[in-house]
Amino acid sequence: MKIIVSEIPEEGIELDLKDDIKSDVVSIVSPVKSVMRLVKIEDEVMVKGALTADVELQCSRCLNHFPTRISSQVDVVYHPVREIVKSEQRELKSAELDTVFYSDDLIETDDLLREQLILNLPMKPLCSPDCKGFCPKCGADLNISECGCETKETDSRFEVLKQLKKEKE
Numbered sequence: 001m002k003i004i005v006s007e008i009p010e011e012g013i014e015l016d017l018k019d020d021i022k023s024d025v026v027s028i029v030s031p032v033k034s035v036m037r038l039v040k041i042e043d044e045v046m047v048k049g050a051l052t053a054d055v056e057l058q059c060s061r062c063l064n065h066f067p068t069r070i071s072s073q074v075d076v077v078y079h080p081v082r083e084i085v086k087s088e089q090r091e092l093k094s095a096e097l098d099t100v101f102y103s104d105d106l107i108e109t110d111d112l113l114r115e116q117l118i119l120n121l122p123m124k125p126l127c128s129p130d131c132k133g134f135c136p137k138c139g140a141d142l143n144i145s146e147c148g149c150e151t152k153e154t155d156s157r158f159e160v161l162k163q164l165k166k167e168k169e
């Protein structure tokens, strides 16, 4: 959705959106739902709210793709692009790191939501917290089957689990 900055009323605007957004970085498999409040102070626009979307990630251990839900806060301040020169002169405070720029009196909420979503993707996605990954020797997906390879470094946590299993049997 395109927001015309000069048309944001004094009292601000509330957005309740459900947009189909595409990204080159991540496969977004649901509409991106967001609730945001935009308030204009002089020529800066504060955006606060939250977003939710379903994405498909690749597990960093087993490399399988899996769906997951990303929910994140949105808390950014838009400055008009002509302010860049000015802001280079003053020191950027750390509080201003969530600063973004708009130009031509326009804020494109799709761009904002896409960026915020990508910023909140996990660095090391896991299909499940106890994903076993694959065997470093034969490449078998250990979530599907044990390959039987002897691996030198045994993970003590798995040894404990194996032991527990044996005791149950």
Ligand SMILES: [Zn+2]
Pocket: 059, 060, 061, 062, 063, 064, 126, 127, 128, 131, 132, 133
């Ligand atoms: Zn996995």
Ligand SMILES: [Zn+2]
Pocket: 135, 136, 137, 138, 139, 140, 147, 148, 149
């Ligand atoms: Zn193996």
